[in-house]
Each structure stands twice: as C-alpha cells, then as structure tokens.
Amino acid sequence: MNRIEVENLNVYFEEAHILKDNNIKIPKNTVTSLIGPSGCGKSTFIRTLNRMNDLISGFRKEGSIFFDGKEIYEPDVDVVELRKKVGMVFQKPNPFPKSILDNVAYGLKVHGINDKDVVEERVEESLKSAALWDEVKDKLDKSAMGLSGGQQQRLCIARTIAIEPEVILMDEPCSALDPISTTKIEDLIHKLKKEYTIVIVTHNMQQATRVSKHTAFFLHGEIVEIGRTDKLFMEPEDKRTEDYITGRFG
Amino acid sequence: MNNRLEEYLIEKGLFITAISSILIILLIITFIFIEGFPAIESYGVLNFVFGSTWAPLKGEFGVLTMIVGTLGITFLALALAVPLSLLCAIFMAEIAPSSMRRILKPVIETLAAIPSVVYGFFGLIVLVPLMREQFGGTGFSMLTASVILMVMILPTIISVSEDALRSIPYEYKEASLALGATQWQTIKNVIFPAAIPGVITGIILGMGRAIGETLAVIMVAGNVTQFPSSVLDPVRALTSNIAIEMGYATGMHYNALFGTAIVLFFMIIFLLVLANYFHYKKKVVIGGGYL
Ligand SMILES: Nc1ncnc2c1ncn2[C@@H]1O[C@H](COP(=O)(O)OP(=O)(O)OP(=O)(O)O)[C@@H](O)[C@H]1O
Ligand SMILES: [Mg+2]
Numbered sequence: 001m002n003r004i005e006v007e008n009l010n011v012y013f014e015e016a017h018i019l020k021d022n023n024i025k026i027p028k029n030t031v032t033s034l035i036g037p038s039g040c041g042k043s044t045f046i047r048t049l050n051r052m053n054d055l056i057s058g059f060r061k062e063g064s065i066f067f068d069g070k071e072i073y074e075p076d077v078d079v080v081e082l083r084k085k086v087g088m089v090f091q092k093p094n095p096f097p098k099s100i101l102d103n104v105a106y107g108l109k110v111h112g113i114n115d116k117d118v119v120e121e122r123v124e125e126s127l128k129s130a131a132l133w134d135e136v137k138d139k140l141d142k143s144a145m146g147l148s149g150g151q152q153q154r155l156c157i158a159r160t161i162a163i164e165p166e167v168i169l170m171d172e173p174c175s176a177l178d179p180i181s182t183t184k185i186e187d188l189i190h191k192l193k194k195e196y197t198i199v200i201v202t203h204n205m206q207q208a209t210r211v212s213k214h215t216a217f218f219l220h221g222e223i224v225e226i227g228r229t230d231k232l233f234m235e236p237e238d239k240r241t242e243d244y245i246t247g248r249f250g
Numbered sequence: 251m252n253n254r255l256e257e258y259l260i261e262k263g264l265f266i267t268a269i270s271s272i273l274i275i276l277l278i279i280t281f282i283f284i285e286g287f288p289a290i291e292s293y294g295v296l297n298f299v300f301g302s303t304w305a306p307l308k309g310e311f312g313v314l315t316m317i318v319g320t321l322g323i324t325f326l327a328l329a330l331a332v333p334l335s336l337l338c339a340i341f342m343a344e345i346a347p348s349s350m351r352r353i354l355k356p357v358i359e360t361l362a363a364i365p366s367v368v369y370g371f372f373g374l375i376v377l378v379p380l381m382r383e384q385f386g387g388t389g390f391s392m393l394t395a396s397v398i399l400m401v402m403i404l405p406t407i408i409s410v411s412e413d414a415l416r417s418i419p420y421e422y423k424e425a426s427l428a429l430g431a432t433q434w435q436t437i438k439n440v441i442f443p444a445a446i447p448g449v450i451t452g453i454i455l456g457m458g459r460a461i462g463e464t465l466a467v468i469m470v471a472g473n474v475t476q477f478p479s480s481v482l483d484p485v486r487a488l489t490s491n492i493a494i495e496m497g498y499a500t501g502m503h504y505n506a507l508f509g510t511a512i513v514l515f516f517m518i519i520f521l522l523v524l525a526n527y528f529h530y531k532k533k534v535v536i537g538g539g540y541l
Contacts, residue, residue: 050428052424052427052428055427080431080432081430083428083429084429087429088428090421090424090425092421094419094424094425096425096440096444097444098443106429106431106439106440107429107430107431109439110426110429110430110431110439111430156425159425159429160428163430
C-alpha cells in the first residue's frame, strides 16, 4: 500500500520551473532516499509533501500529491492536521530556544495534550526512540541550545516523533554531524521504519544504501530514475544516474 | 610605516572621542551634584526624599509627591503603551504583508521624531478638554499626561520590538509550523518568547523617554505638588519641577532644584539596573540562543 503518491508534480517559484513532472510512489513503512546534485530540487520536493512551501511567496504547483489517497492541496485540507501527520526534520538542527523537555513537549502542547503525566511519558518515550534519553535524562530542564549538534538533531527527531506522525521527512539530517552521530541517526532510522514511512534526502550515497529500500535520483528537477536502492546503485538504467553515482559529474 | 601611523592615529582618535563624551557626562553629573548637594544636606536626605511638602518660600523641600508623580505617569504610560505596541509589533513583523510593512515602518519611525512640544500642544488643545468632558475635573491629570506619553513612546517600543521579532531565525518558525502549530501558536509560543530580551530593551528605552519627558508633561499634567488620590488628579513630575521653577529660583531653592535632579538621576539608575537585570536574566534562561 502506498502512503504517498505524487503524480505529474510541477513546482514553480515565480517563473522558475523547479520540479518537472515528478512521479513517485512511497509505500508504507519503508525508507525512501532522494539523491541528486545540489540545487536539483530535493528539498523543494519534500517540502511540497507537508506543504511547507506554502510559506514561500511565488510558490505554485501543478499535479497531485495524495496522502493515504487524499489530495493534500485540496482547499478543504487542514494544513495543520496534515503537518501533524507528515512530520519534518530539517537539514540544520533547529531546536527551539527552550528547555529540552519543552522542545519535545511542544508539539503535544499545540495539539492540546496538556496532562502532565501523559506529556512526561511521551517525552521520555520519544527521547528513548531518538536514542537521546540516556544523554539528557538528568538535564531535561536545561536549554536545548547547550546540546551538541548531533544531540540537537536527535532532539529534533524526538520532537517530531512525539506527536506520532505517520510520515517523517528528513532533509539531510546528518549533513552537520560527525560519523558517530550519523551512525546513531541511521540506527534510529532502521528502528523507526517499522512504524513510520520515511523520506530522506541525502548527499551521502553510502547512507542511502544503508538505510533505504527505494531511492530516487533527481537531476535539474526531474526524477531521472527511481527504484530499489540496491538495483539503482548496482545496475542503474540511466546513463546520467551511472555518471552521478560513479562521481563522474557534480 | 605610513599605514601603521594611520592605524595609530585612527585608534587614538576614536579613543579620544569616546573618552571625551564620557568626560562630558561625568562633568555634568559632577556639576549637578555640587549644585544640588547643599540643599539635600542641609534639609536632610530623608526629609528631602520622603518629605511630602514642597514649599520653597517656607524653606520646605520634600519631593516625595513628585517622585510619586513621575513614577505614576511613567508606569501608567507604560501600562497603556506596552500591550498596544507589542500587538502592533507582532502585527507588523508576522502578519502584515510586506507592502503594508514598508509603509507602516517609516511612518511609525517618523512619529518618534516629532518634537515633544507638538505632542504637548495636541494634549493641551484636544486631550485636556476631552478628559474634562469625559471625567470632569480640570482635565489636567496624571492620566492625561500618561496618554500623551503613551503616544510618544509607542513608536520606540514598536520599532525596537518589531526588529527583535524579525531577528528571530526563520528556522524556529518553520520548526513550529512543521510540528503542526498554527501561525498564532507559533507566534505566542516560539517567536515572541525568543524575542523577549529585545522587547525588554524596547520597553527600557520607552521608559527612559517617559521619565525624562518634561515639556509635554508640564503642558497637561496640572503640576500640583500633591499626592494624587486617583489617576484623574493633577500631579507634578520631577522633571517638570525643575523646568517650572528654575527661571526664578534663588539660593537654597535653586540648590533644591538640582537636588531634585539628583533624585531623578538615582531613580533612573535604579530603574535601568532593574530592567537590565530582567533583560539579562531572560537572556540567560533562553540560553543565548535567541539571536
Ligand atoms: N525560496 C525559494 N525561492 C526561489 N527559488 C528557490 C527557493 N528555494 C529554492 N529555490 C530554487 O529551487 C531550486 C532547487 O532548490 P532546492 O533547495 O530544492 O535544492 P536541493 O536539491 O535541496 O539542493 P541542496 O542539495 O543544495 O540542498 C534551486 O535552483 C533554488 O535556487
Ligand atoms: Mg536541500
């Protein structure tokens, strides 16, 4: 079953044609990697999936995006509800300038969950799933700004899973992290894929092979090739994919 | 060689400029203390600060009514101005379309540049009669002065708070929205709290202007040296006291006016220290991550 289906998606910023005829199906409880050179539209693509691009003036799209069979750009769709179901982790860790506890509890609060016991339990659960609990359990009331970059990114993941979305979009979640933190986040992705559908943008092709079942290769806003990760890397069908993964252009 | 000489001259030049402006301030302060201290000393510090009768002809120099006047006018003005300016700043920073903001911002900043006598005149001609009709009495009152001051400090607080709100990284906003928060929840829970140190700076600046404002206050406050029993009673501010009586004061009376300035000086220092303390505390709590 497909959680997300994108059909003939075209995205424009003002006059610039950023995404061209994208078609992609993302099955439930799998990890899908998006790879491609800088500026090819990967971020634009995943930001279209939770309608974050709505904030950008001049954004315009054609085509359809279905989430569980429902077109998410229909006028009757509640964007707030959608974003609750389609969570996002950004490239740069962006915790709020609040305590660690408040960061994770934030999503719960805005969705009306205020019961102290429930909040504390969910915070602990989420921090455990994000492999951060042991490092922060004694300083939950300290500012999140005092954490290391890797810890901050895991905190952002914890914050996202605290509201129990169905899809997690990750835009280069490891680009600012050292190898150890990266490994931790990859382990986390393996754990999370049992319950969540994950779409991850990455510049690291080893990472794509390690974590994802499917991979899509973007070039100049087009999806050149999409398929099983092992196949795409071992025997790419398109010459351009082969050139990219063998590092022949960039 | 030439370059190093140039560096040297620029460095020293900047140093001298900085030092001389500090020296000038110190000189003024010293002068105020020399002129004002005899009055305070001969009348007694406690009598001067906590005495409630100001009768220069009888040699009575208690400024407490005016301390109350200044504090009353200032805090009432802040109480009126802060909520209004914060809502206005939030509107401009987060809600207004950029075309509207491009007009609003310069207009509001121009308001800050209007001379205080103009505001005072407006108060005298429009606000005082209005107050008289609405609430009775003479119309000259603490409330009237506070309303005029409110209008005068609005632009400062709005403008500084708006800058503070706009300097909050876009990432916070994105993070909040991506978690399914509404725009208003995002403003209330993330953007505004992160901007509080900057907002406090704006309030401090507004407060400074309100305490120091003399002319507009003289024109509408009634200037009676009594304790007000309500906001509709006339009051006299410390600044007004100096400006009103300096023209004809001699001898001890003259010194007592400088004494008034000393009291004002300490009051401002006290309020600034207090405000900066809150500012600092807030910054520490937030963890320095708000910029
Ligand atoms: N807010 C915007 N307004 C106008 N154009 C934009 C905006 N954001 C991105 N673009 C353009 O869209 C194109 C795709 O950008 P995008 O950020 O999606 O690339 P990317 O594949 O994520 O690159 P990277 O790997 O460097 O993150 C770029 O040409 C960029 O200039
Ligand atoms: Mg990107």
